[in-house]
Amino acid sequence: xxxxxxxxxxxxxxxxxxxxxxxxxxxxxxxxxxxxxxxxxxxxxxxxxxxxxxxxxxxxxxxxxxxxxxxxxxxxxxxxxxxxxxxxxxxxxxxxxxxxxxxxxxxxxxxxxxxxxxxxxxxxxxxxxxxxxxxxxxxxxxxxxxxxxxxxxxxxxxxxxxxxxxxxxxxxxxxxxxxxxxxxxxxxxxxxxxxxxxxxxxxxxxxxxxxxxxxxxxxxxxxxxxxxxxxxxxxxxxxxxxxxxxxxxxxxxxxxxxxxxxxxxxxxxxxxxxxxxxxxxxxxxxxxxxxxxxxxxxxxxxxxxxxxxxxxxxxxxxxxxxxxxxxxxxxxxxxxxxxxxxxxxxxxxxxxxxxxxxxxxxxxxxxxxxxxxxxxxxxxxxxxxxxxxxxxxxxxxxxxxxxxxxxxxxxxxxxxxxxxxxxxxxxxxxxxxxxxxxxxxxxxxxxxxxxxxxxxxxxxxxxxxxxxxxxxxxxxxxxxxxxxxxxxxxxxxxxxxxxxxxx
Amino acid sequence: xxxxxxxxxxxxxxxxxxxxxxxxxxxxxxxxxxxxxxxxxxxxxxxxxxxxxxxxxxxxxxxxxxxxxxxxxxxxxxxxxxxxxxxxxxxxxxxxxxxxxxxxxxxxxxxxxxxxxxxxxxxxxxxxxxxxxxxxxxxxxxxxxxxxxxxxxxxxxxxxxxxxxxxxxxxxxxxxxxxxxxxxxxxxxxxxxxxxxxxxxxxxxxxxxxxxxxxxxxxxxxxxxxxxxxxxxxxxxxxxxxxxxxxxxxxxxxxxxxxxxxxxxxxxxxxxxxxxxxxxxxxxxxxxxxxxxxxxxxxxxxxxxxxxxxxxxxxxxxxxxxxxxxxxxxxxxxxxxxxxxxxxxxxxxxxxxxxxxxxxxxxxxxxxxxxxxxxxxxxxxxxxxxxxxxxxxxxxxxxxxxxxxxxxxxxxxxxxxxxxxxxxxxxxxxxxxxxxxxxxxxxxxxxxxxxxxxxxxxxxxxxxxxxxxxx
Numbered sequence: 001x002x003x004x005x006x007x008x009x010x011x012x013x014x015x016x017x018x019x020x021x022x023x024x025x026x027x028x029x030x031x032x033x034x035x036x037x038x039x040x041x042x043x044x045x046x047x048x049x050x051x052x053x054x055x056x057x058x059x060x061x062x063x064x065x066x067x068x069x070x071x072x073x074x075x076x077x078x079x080x081x082x083x084x085x086x087x088x089x090x091x092x093x094x095x096x097x098x099x100x101x102x103x104x105x106x107x108x109x110x111x112x113x114x115x116x117x118x119x120x121x122x123x124x125x126x127x128x129x130x131x132x133x134x135x136x137x138x139x140x141x142x143x144x145x146x147x148x149x150x151x152x153x154x155x156x157x158x159x160x161x162x163x164x165x166x167x168x169x170x171x172x173x174x175x176x177x178x179x180x181x182x183x184x185x186x187x188x189x190x191x192x193x194x195x196x197x198x199x200x201x202x203x204x205x206x207x208x209x210x211x212x213x214x215x216x217x218x219x220x221x222x223x224x225x226x227x228x229x230x231x232x233x234x235x236x237x238x239x240x241x242x243x244x245x246x247x248x249x250x251x252x253x254x255x256x257x258x259x260x261x262x263x264x265x266x267x268x269x270x271x272x273x274x275x276x277x278x279x280x281x282x283x284x285x286x287x288x289x290x291x292x293x294x295x296x297x298x299x300x301x302x303x304x305x306x307x308x309x310x311x312x313x314x315x316x317x318x319x320x321x322x323x324x325x326x327x328x329x330x331x332x333x334x335x336x337x338x339x340x341x342x343x344x345x346x347x348x349x350x351x352x353x354x355x356x357x358x359x360x361x362x363x364x365x366x367x368x369x370x371x372x373x374x375x376x377x378x379x380x381x382x383x384x385x386x387x388x389x390x391x392x393x394x395x396x397x398x399x400x401x402x403x404x405x406x407x408x409x410x411x412x413x414x415x416x417x418x419x420x421x422x423x424x425x426x427x428x429x430x431x432x433x434x435x436x437x438x439x440x441x442x443x444x445x446x447x448x449x450x451x452x453x454x455x456x457x458x459x460x461x462x463x464x465x466x467x468x469x470x471x472x473x474x475x476x477x478x479x480x481x482x483x484x485x486x487x488x489x490x491x492x493x494x495x496x497x498x499x500x501x502x503x
Numbered sequence: 504x505x506x507x508x509x510x511x512x513x514x515x516x517x518x519x520x521x522x523x524x525x526x527x528x529x530x531x532x533x534x535x536x537x538x539x540x541x542x543x544x545x546x547x548x549x550x551x552x553x554x555x556x557x558x559x560x561x562x563x564x565x566x567x568x569x570x571x572x573x574x575x576x577x578x579x580x581x582x583x584x585x586x587x588x589x590x591x592x593x594x595x596x597x598x599x600x601x602x603x604x605x606x607x608x609x610x611x612x613x614x615x616x617x618x619x620x621x622x623x624x625x626x627x628x629x630x631x632x633x634x635x636x637x638x639x640x641x642x643x644x645x646x647x648x649x650x651x652x653x654x655x656x657x658x659x660x661x662x663x664x665x666x667x668x669x670x671x672x673x674x675x676x677x678x679x680x681x682x683x684x685x686x687x688x689x690x691x692x693x694x695x696x697x698x699x700x701x702x703x704x705x706x707x708x709x710x711x712x713x714x715x716x717x718x719x720x721x722x723x724x725x726x727x728x729x730x731x732x733x734x735x736x737x738x739x740x741x742x743x744x745x746x747x748x749x750x751x752x753x754x755x756x757x758x759x760x761x762x763x764x765x766x767x768x769x770x771x772x773x774x775x776x777x778x779x780x781x782x783x784x785x786x787x788x789x790x791x792x793x794x795x796x797x798x799x800x801x802x803x804x805x806x807x808x809x810x811x812x813x814x815x816x817x818x819x820x821x822x823x824x825x826x827x828x829x830x831x832x833x834x835x836x837x838x839x840x841x842x843x844x845x846x847x848x849x850x851x852x853x854x855x856x857x858x859x860x861x862x863x864x865x866x867x868x869x870x871x872x873x874x875x876x877x878x879x880x881x882x883x884x885x886x887x888x889x890x891x892x893x894x895x896x897x898x899x900x901x902x903x904x905x906x907x908x909x910x911x912x913x914x915x916x917x918x919x920x921x922x923x924x925x926x927x928x929x930x931x932x933x934x935x936x937x938x939x940x941x942x943x944x945x946x947x948x949x950x951x952x953x954x955x956x957x958x959x960x961x962x963x964x965x966x967x968x969x970x971x972x973x974x
Contacts, residue, residue: 279656413973
């Protein structure tokens, strides 16, 4: 069966002519490296509240950028007027910026080599491009979700949304690589809101965003089942007792654990953070370069991989924004910290990490932004014949089963984090005995992962993720997936958030 | 979009793009918003430049309105566009979306008007030369820092966005928005101490790289003595930057509709919202004003999509000073005309700046330090997220400098903490405040909200929930 094809409205654009013009001009100006990136990113967002479409909007980001290494410094410029003359001007501007930068660049920039990919095409795996489905059909579906949620007695208000993205990129560089790629991703969701005796609360869908098409909304997730359950789950949450702060064992569902992985492992193993490039913004990392190969990141059942290749992964792509073919690799092996995420400059700087090659983590979120090292799909591997979620719960005398993500925060070196969730079930003697309210868990990264006693089997593994990972100055937003099995952690600090707000 | 774009005229003025959209649309009404944005940035780490760039984008939003038997439906389409042909494609898409749409609940008459005096003026651009004075000084600061055993990491950004808003009801509004900021983190060579300086600027004439380095050197000097303190409640001075970090959340969560429907800290079971209720110390006034000196921002509504807190029907509504909290009483929440009718309150849309003033607040941080026996002085806050909307409990970290104050003097640096606090509650509990001064939020200023003016506040019992090992 043949899959989707490149969008002809993209291939009709003058990207190749502009690329040739820009790279030719950069070459004439004597640069040591130049790349050209032409992008069209289409977005559509729908928002529904209480059975009414509140807003629907389409947006498109179309433009191109030229990046050069000249006189040992980066130069970057972007433009939106799609003519060869403007491409030449943007190339000249990038060289001019490199000249300004050269005086302040004390360490000359070099990048790791990469094989040439001469005019290759890559398209993500999906059936139906969501942007080709009529907006009214999508609005009708979301309106129906909120109407059904509101039939629940505990539900006062309900909202739903759908974000969709189609990303087309053309990349060309002076070495001869040319890639044309197309990716599609969707983020649907809903929330039910209700009121208790003296408080209000809400419950959201735990469906992850995915690099899938419209088929995800019509059969890729059991929306009907979740919409049937959420009103009752919210009613139970509104009546639930408040948690008693203290230490508990946690069985964490993939719908919550993906975000903890993102924050405490994904960002901590970005080499640009470890090298200080993000020190003024996103932060650095406790996982400094000297700790690679010696730091016991977690317990021996912890195995973490990075990849940009998993099917339907939000960071999955054929070639990155520096023309590097994507890969998968180990980040934590049997609990030991072994690997980082790299771009080409860092691949050159640390040749021992990946045989002197980038592992393909460069990404820019728009034609107007410079590529930086962004997160791969960083995932926790299941135990091949590991336990089910029920078996993990059965091992706990006094604990909590944590489902769904909500609030999240971690410090600038990725030590101290605090998370809440959608549902916290009390576990007593191996059984779930109802929900608790006002729960947050708080830990230090390596303490937490070293308290990991068991990971579930492949039958518990889910690929979660987010559309809204922020990094860099100027700020860039990226989508990324994290797969994980249900997992058991011992002796984790639980806060009562109501107590935290009191005084 | 199937036409090869290079066949079309390559450039058109923003005003002509607006006019082309309005005559091309076959909808009953149409609004066209053109934003011409240029920016230039420099970024550095480890005393060397890392990335940089200059960007130019022209973004066009078309909002089409179709009247039917049951009401008015709308379509909103945004795209990069620089030619009449590209704009026509956007108009066709917006008109079609409006025709296919269902009646909007926020329908209202479009704002009528005429051409503003500056309508015909061209966009104002910035470029890399905005750093002609700053860049050489930064190079010199790298040298001084290296000599002094310091590492500098930072970023400067300057943007000029010229907005043109036109409508079939006669509006022709133009606004030029400068947005700039600087931030620099300094670390000792062995990375054991960290300090930060940052601020907003409109043109970089007031930003001095050598002064930034000198302040960082002073702050790293305060950290020569390191004191480890446990979690707990501390008498704490929040400088204006940290106050901005949390007050922006107090503002963003102040949507009238969400409050009226019972889901925010500003909700009341009986009255719907807490408007008219005491919510803070009686000396507190929290307000926005598009004409506030130094914080000037768009004086009219620009809305590309309707949501709880904005309505495309409100495009072009004039904005003026709005008190959100006046003398401790909640006076306004973020409104559309639709939510204002729902809540029976005046129309008070969101404004792109925020200021806090405290009656009786005076002096500076130095005065607060001088008056403190034992407590903490923070630098800024980080990774702030809402934990519980009911109390607007926020969590976050302290970052790049927690200083110990003893007997009115700074005597050392303390470890970082995770804190859990509500900004609304802080406005009830503070014991001292300074004058209101320009303040730049470390957490939100870079990407979202840089125009803030705040006092420093002293909180007698700030909740440091746990220790963070982060340096």
